[in-house]
Amino acid sequence: MDADRIRAHLDPIRHEFADPRSLVMPALKFAQTEKGHLTREDMAAVAEATGYSPSFIESVASFYDRLYTRPVGNRVVSVCVTLSCMLRGADEVWDALCEHEGVDHHHGGTSADGRITIQEAQCLGYCDKGACIQVDAEETKGPYTPEEAVKLVEELREAPTPAELWR
Amino acid sequence: MPILNSVYRHREAGRPLTELAAYREAGGYKALESVLGETDADDLQYAFVRSGLRGRGGAGFPMGRKASFLPKDSRLPKYVVCNADESEPGTFKDREIMEMNPFQLLEGLTLAGYAIGAVRGYIYIRGEYEHQARVLDAAVRAAREAGFLGKDLLRSGFDYDITVYRGAGAYICGEETALLESLEGKRGQPRLKPPFPAVAGLYGSPTLINNVETLTALPPIVTRGADWYAALGPEKSPGTKLFSISGHVVRPGNYEIVLGDTTLRELIFEHAGGLREGRRVKAVWVGGSSVPVIGEEHLDTPLDYESLQGIGTALGSGGCIVMDDSGCIVRACLRLASFYRHESCGKCSPCREGTSWFERILQRMVDGDGRMEDFELLESLFRRVSGKTLCPLADGAIAPIRSAIKLFRDDFIRVCQEGSPRPEPMLPASVG
Amino acid sequence: MAEYAPVDLTVENQVEFELDGRRVAAPAGTMLADACYAHGVEIPIFCYEPRIGPPIGACRMCLVEVEGMRGLQTACSTPVAPDMVVRTTTDAVKEAQDGVLEVLLANHPLDCPVCDKGGECPLQDRTFKFGPGTSRYVEPKRHQPKPLNLSHRIALDRERCISCFRCVRFSQEVAQDGELTMQERGARSEITTFSGDPYRGRFSGNIIDVCPVGALTSIPYRFVSRPWDVQNTPSVCGLCPVGCNTELTVREGRTKRVTGRPEPNPAVEEGWLCDTGRWAYDASWSQARITAAVVREATGDRTATLEDAVDGAAALLRGRTAGILVGTAATVEEAGIAADLAGGALPGAVVARMGIPGGALAPLRALPGAQLGDVDDADLVVVAGGDPSAQQPVAELRLRKARRFGATVTGCGPRPHALEALGTFIRTAPGDLAAGVASLAEAIAAATRPVVMWDEADLAGEPAAAEALAAAIAANPAARQLELGAEVNGSGLRALGLPDAGAVLDAVRAGTVDALLLVHADPLDAPGRAAWDAALEGFAGPVIAIASHADATTERADLVLPALTMWEQEGTLVSMNGRVQRLRPGARGPEGAAAGWELLVALAHRLGVVPGYRTAAAAFRAVTAGRPAFAGITPEAAGVLGVPLAAPAQVAGASAPPPASGEGVPLVATRTVYGGAAARRSAALADTAAPAELRMAPDTAAAHWVNDGDRVVLRSSSGESGRLTVRVGDGLPEGVVFAPLGAPGSPTEGVLPADMAPVLVRVARVEAG
Numbered sequence A: 001m002d003a004d005r006i007r008a009h010l011d012p013i014r015h016e017f018a019d020p021r022s023l024v025m026p027a028l029k030f031a032q033t034e035k036g037h038l039t040r041e042d043m044a045a046v047a048e049a050t051g052y053s054p055s056f057i058e059s060v061a062s063f064y065d066r067l068y069t070r071p072v073g074n075r076v077v078s079v080c081v082t083l084s085c086m087l088r089g090a091d092e093v094w095d096a097l098c099e100h101e102g103v104d105h106h107h108g109g110t111s112a113d114g115r116i117t118i119q120e121a122q123c124l125g126y127c128d129k130g131a132c133i134q135v136d137a138e139e140t141k142g143p144y145t146p147e148e149a150v151k152l153v154e155e156l157r158e159a160p161t162p163a164e165l166w167r
Numbered sequence B: 001m002p003i004l005n006s007v008y009r010h011r012e013a014g015r016p017l018t019e020l021a022a023y024r025e026a027g028g029y030k031a032l033e034s035v036l037g038e039t040d041a042d043d044l045q046y047a048f049v050r051s052g053l054r055g056r057g058g059a060g061f062p063m064g065r066k067a068s069f070l071p072k073d074s075r076l077p078k079y080v081v082c083n084a085d086e087s088e089p090g091t092f093k094d095r096e097i098m099e100m101n102p103f104q105l106l107e108g109l110t111l112a113g114y115a116i117g118a119v120r121g122y123i124y125i126r127g128e129y130e131h132q133a134r135v136l137d138a139a140v141r142a143a144r145e146a147g148f149l150g151k152d153l154l155r156s157g158f159d160y161d162i163t164v165y166r167g168a169g170a171y172i173c174g175e176e177t178a179l180l181e182s183l184e185g186k187r188g189q190p191r192l193k194p195p196f197p198a199v200a201g202l203y204g205s206p207t208l209i210n211n212v213e214t215l216t217a218l219p220p221i222v223t224r225g226a227d228w229y230a231a232l233g234p235e236k237s238p239g240t241k242l243f244s245i246s247g248h249v250v251r252p253g254n255y256e257i258v259l260g261d262t263t264l265r266e267l268i269f270e271h272a273g274g275l276r277e278g279r280r281v282k283a284v285w286v287g288g289s290s291v292p293v294i295g296e297e298h299l300d301t302p303l304d305y306e307s308l309q310g311i312g313t314a315l316g317s318g319g320c321i322v323m324d325d326s327g328c329i330v331r332a333c334l335r336l337a338s339f340y341r342h343e344s345c346g347k348c349s350p351c352r353e354g355t356s357w358f359e360r361i362l363q364r365m366v367d368g369d370g371r372m373e374d375f376e377l378l379e380s381l382f383r384r385v386s387g388k389t390l391c392p393l394a395d396g397a398i399a400p401i402r403s404a405i406k407l408f409r410d411d412f413i414r415v416c417q418e419g420s421p422r423p424e425p426m427l428p429a430s431v432g
Numbered sequence C: 001m002a003e004y005a006p007v008d009l010t011v012e013n014q015v016e017f018e019l020d021g022r023r024v025a026a027p028a029g030t031m032l033a034d035a036c037y038a039h040g041v042e043i044p045i046f047c048y049e050p051r052i053g054p055p056i057g058a059c060r061m062c063l064v065e066v067e068g069m070r071g072l073q074t075a076c077s078t079p080v081a082p083d084m085v086v087r088t089t090t091d092a093v094k095e096a097q098d099g100v101l102e103v104l105l106a107n108h109p110l111d112c113p114v115c116d117k118g119g120e121c122p123l124q125d126r127t128f129k130f131g132p133g134t135s136r137y138v139e140p141k142r143h144q145p146k147p148l149n150l151s152h153r154i155a156l157d158r159e160r161c162i163s164c165f166r167c168v169r170f171s172q173e174v175a176q177d178g179e180l181t182m183q184e185r186g187a188r189s190e191i192t193t194f195s196g197d198p199y200r201g202r203f204s205g206n207i208i209d210v211c212p213v214g215a216l217t218s219i220p221y222r223f224v225s226r227p228w229d230v231q232n233t234p235s236v237c238g239l240c241p242v243g244c245n246t247e248l249t250v251r252e253g254r255t256k257r258v259t260g261r262p263e264p265n266p267a268v269e270e271g272w273l274c275d276t277g278r279w280a281y282d283a284s285w286s287q288a289r290i291t292a293a294v295v296r297e298a299t300g301d302r303t304a305t306l307e308d309a310v311d312g313a314a315a316l317l318r319g320r321t322a323g324i325l326v327g328t329a330a331t332v333e334e335a336g337i338a339a340d341l342a343g344g345a346l347p348g349a350v351v352a353r354m355g356i357p358g359g360a361l362a363p364l365r366a367l368p369g370a371q372l373g374d375v376d377d378a379d380l381v382v383v384a385g386g387d388p389s390a391q392q393p394v395a396e397l398r399l400r401k402a403r404r405f406g407a408t409v410t411g412c413g414p415r416p417h418a419l420e421a422l423g424t425f426i427r428t429a430p431g432d433l434a435a436g437v438a439s440l441a442e443a444i445a446a447a448t449r450p451v452v453m454w455d456e457a458d459l460a461g462e463p464a465a466a467e468a469l470a471a472a473i474a475a476n477p478a479a480r481q482l483e484l485g486a487e488v489n490g491s492g493l494r495a496l497g498l499p500d501a502g503a504v505l506d507a508v509r510a511g512t513v514d515a516l517l518l519v520h521a522d523p524l525d526a527p528g529r530a531a532w533d534a535a536l537e538g539f540a541g542p543v544i545a546i547a548s549h550a551d552a553t554t555e556r557a558d559l560v561l562p563a564l565t566m567w568e569q570e571g572t573l574v575s576m577n578g579r580v581q582r583l584r585p586g587a588r589g590p591e592g593a594a595a596g597w598e599l600l601v602a603l604a605h606r607l608g609v610v611p612g613y614r615t616a617a618a619a620f621r622a623v624t625a626g627r628p629a630f631a632g633i634t635p636e637a638a639g640v641l642g643v644p645l646a647a648p649a650q651v652a653g654a655s656a657p658p659p660a661s662g663e664g665v666p667l668v669a670t671r672t673v674y675g676g677a678a679a680r681r682s683a684a685l686a687d688t689a690a691p692a693e694l695r696m697a698p699d700t701a702a703a704h705w706v707n708d709g710d711r712v713v714l715r716s717s718s719g720e721s722g723r724l725t726v727r728v729g730d731g732l733p734e735g736v737v738f739a740p741l742g743a744p745g746s747p748t749e750g751v752l753p754a755d756m757a758p759v760l761v762r763v764a765r766v767e768a769g
Ligand SMILES: Cc1cc2nc3c(=O)[nH]c(=O)nc-3n(C[C@H](O)[C@H](O)[C@H](O)COP(=O)(O)O)c2cc1C
Pocket: B054, B055, B056, B057, B058, B059, B060, B061, B063, B083, B084, B085, B086, B087, B088, B171, B172, B173, B174, B175, B176, B177, B209, B210, B211, B212, B214, B215, B391, B392, B393, B396
């Protein structure tokens, strides 16, 4: 994404912050909407648009779980594996999805066709819906059984890629 | 079903109040209208103090007192920051408020702003709550259009607006100074205190930080009166509290209870529908995952700050996780250890290195490679780390494990020798 | 040790408190860690580094007990308070220290025997003093790819890193280069640059000094020495006039490393060095190094022993009237002895110094002067002319620090530079610095503690600006001036009373001298070189050069005496703002070379005059005697940290330069230490060497019919330049061109007059880009 687009995105909210550094996170989130993750060029563009060094921008991006500094699939499936969900079958859902997508059971990963990324999430705040899953940055849903979870990714595989989900 | 004595209007009304009109109908913005231009900011602060409302984010610090710590004579702008990072495992009460009742939060945040003379309020919401953030965005727009936010609110001369700021996935950003760092566009790593946020918070300005639930309780405190609120429940910790309950219970969800009136047993068995047939309570993390775990013997404890403290645990965030006797306590501890290892921000050495170490030891135990000396080692590491870190995250990592080893030592010893096969989970019937 | 902030225990109204049962005191605001250290109690620290900034409380190594406070407190961030009761040796404290060291060592490779830091490693020392005896960590260690190169000069071994944040804070807050950051989170945290690019910075090497473990090491120094088989010598850097205090690590007679002093000089560099000062030492064995005397004869060059060469030099000089030219990096001793020759061994000799005549600068130099350390307390810092980041590198860090401490930074000058981002800077047209100065006068008058930094070269060329600036400073009694000098020992040479090089040049031209002795002087690579070229063309007498490296002048000399470098010899340098500091020899230098001052003494002997001194210290006393600037200053008084001159180093008999003449576009010359001449001689710094480029804005390029990449020469009334490559850049002012001094082959020096008077140049394309 180029710096001008990022600047245009930031312009309407600039006045809300006494220090322009606060714009770094909205800028990163916006830049990520284009490819689903942040490339070196995206981070350089955020640096240019906000006036902070590229290294600083990368240090911020790499701190947060939901900013991806490495490529992800078209759809990102986040499986909560924290305690409440574990008690409600999260590990079974996780295993089924990793198996189905052929990715590493320890770390998750992106399917060979590049369409689906399976990743662990920590408590998503939907423990009442455990085992729960969040797709991209959309609302978290649950509870899922392993079978239902596999059905979900099958549907996602067919569905079109969401355009701009994040503000 | 409407609830008597509910502080949260959507619960009282028994329906979501995501439209401004609906919120108004349910009594919304009456508090702000009655206060703006009528009540002195100090009087409002005093009402908060008198209500006895304690922070609902975990630490339970009296809200009104915290507001009174902000310097009155500072030439810097002041801010209110609403902590909507809700990431404590087992906790999802703020989610409900923001999803169903966004205006009451905005109204509460505006009242707090008025009470301290703030120029802007920020809602720092965890990045994963994108849906809730959008609900808030829409509510802010509607409130602004109706004159409840913006310049010269209700012609009182008070200027105030609210920004919804999205995090991007980091539990530590719930810690107030890490939150401020994150809101300032940096890595969310806690700051050294002092100075405290009340003196030097956001952008170095005096800042009041409160949890969603805390701020949302303010409008009824104004309309029904601080005395009404103070009279709910025990003297030292009055009011109602939303408990999130999850894990091995039949009806997981949020339940609003008057503090001190309900026991843990009632919460689990009456509100949350109890356990599966034939199961017994094994372990309960009553205030989120960062509190000491308790067992069946404490089920009759009333749910309030003092009582829970009395049995060696804490009310925390009110995220109550229940595990029945099908679960394995060592695995549960390992899972929490992994959580804290993943979420440690890495700024201070004992937590950064310690949380990884805890996890490794517990993993060995679960794999059946535990050694007897690991108990002593863990206890010594806990002693060396707890209370010595920059922020309380490490203590939160230690409390549930340390207490579990004490309470369930036999299980630990068994697992060390035999390992722990993965138990059957409690599976849902269908997608809810 | 430098890690703790110096504490002044002599001030009044100190805070009394109890330390391990003793009643002690420290000034209010002192952090416990520093106060304890001042009272002989070492509290272990890792993340705290007061020079970098306020404490961050990250490592938790410094926990102590403070009565009445819950839990242990971090001594690095707890200020002393009246009647505070502090305990640093209780069981709880011991347990905490054990705990932090245990977790830090859990994943540490413990490879001290092969670690460059071994023997001088705070982690190793503190583990020894405060740590647990054994490790209880039985899990597999975290493994990282073995050392990677953070840049050409810095290696990073992530396994050894304890995430103390010192290096990233140096990069972000002190150097403000934005390059180095902590990335990822938790146990995966790692320090890195953007996408792992090489660390680009002018001060990057300081992160090696601040790293409390062996995670960051100097590549040129890797595996070269072990701390126990080296000697460390405190010295000063002789590459620019800032005069940073250094420490030389010497082994087997060679300088193996230059670092900041463990006990920094708060008045000068505060322990920081620029990368040039840190790594240029390999120039002492570079290709251009003169390792044996050269005698140039009709039949060709031959090398000679030092004995023979000095005899030869004496023979060439005997009976002649010599012109003696002293270079700007020559020490006070070398310059002083050279000047002494005129009174004895070489009667009638004309002795002069290279460098800027500076006739217009007297009023500025007469004003109360500041040390770099004084910049910290200023409320206003003015930078008049120049480009400190390029020319006086470490001064940049002081400016940034002053800004961090809340000072206003402002200035004016003809060239864009890195520090303009710190405040409001007025871009002046070349030759019109006076206009910029005029606009600063009000701010200087209004400030309570202003420090005005002024660029020697720029103000020397513009007498009107110098006069106006002096008046503006004089108008505020609280204001102090700080000269941003252009030459290493310019002040020292002036303080000795040497006239400028024009004296020798005139004598050569007039034929009143018939031999030339050059002491570290290279007039053919300096501004004004065209005039020297012409003068030497017709000069029939012998030319004798005392030099350490081959240059344009040694090429023409009839006899070259190999001299030692600043890393090898004893001597005295006077910094740009008049601080007298001592060079101490680290390395021995090549067999066939000797210190310049020794060569001069030997020469005097051979010429039949025995000087009354045999040591550098005695020479210093002798040559500075009777010089008011050096009154009361002895080598002993200069000590390890140096002393300011007793009186300003004023110039002798120079006149102010005339305004620009000729026609064409104004040329602004830029000196640079970073990537300058020293970098070109150093293998370690080779990648930083600045190219010979003529920079200009787009419209200016169009007006002169040149494009980016064209090769051009410049002509002025002073002469012609060598070839330069055109670089067209946005952000440069129009109507002016910029060219570097000290580029390979000294192209720019050819069009400049020696007095740095402003010049106009014509740009002629010789080759399209
Ligand atoms: C690791 C950690 C995580 C926290 N997470 C949250 C959180 O998600 N939400 C919250 O309101 N408070 C959280 N807190 C507590 C806050 O630091 C702070 O005490 C609280 O926001 C104050 O609001 P209150 O007084 O209204 O409770 C957390 C604290 C710690 C140490």
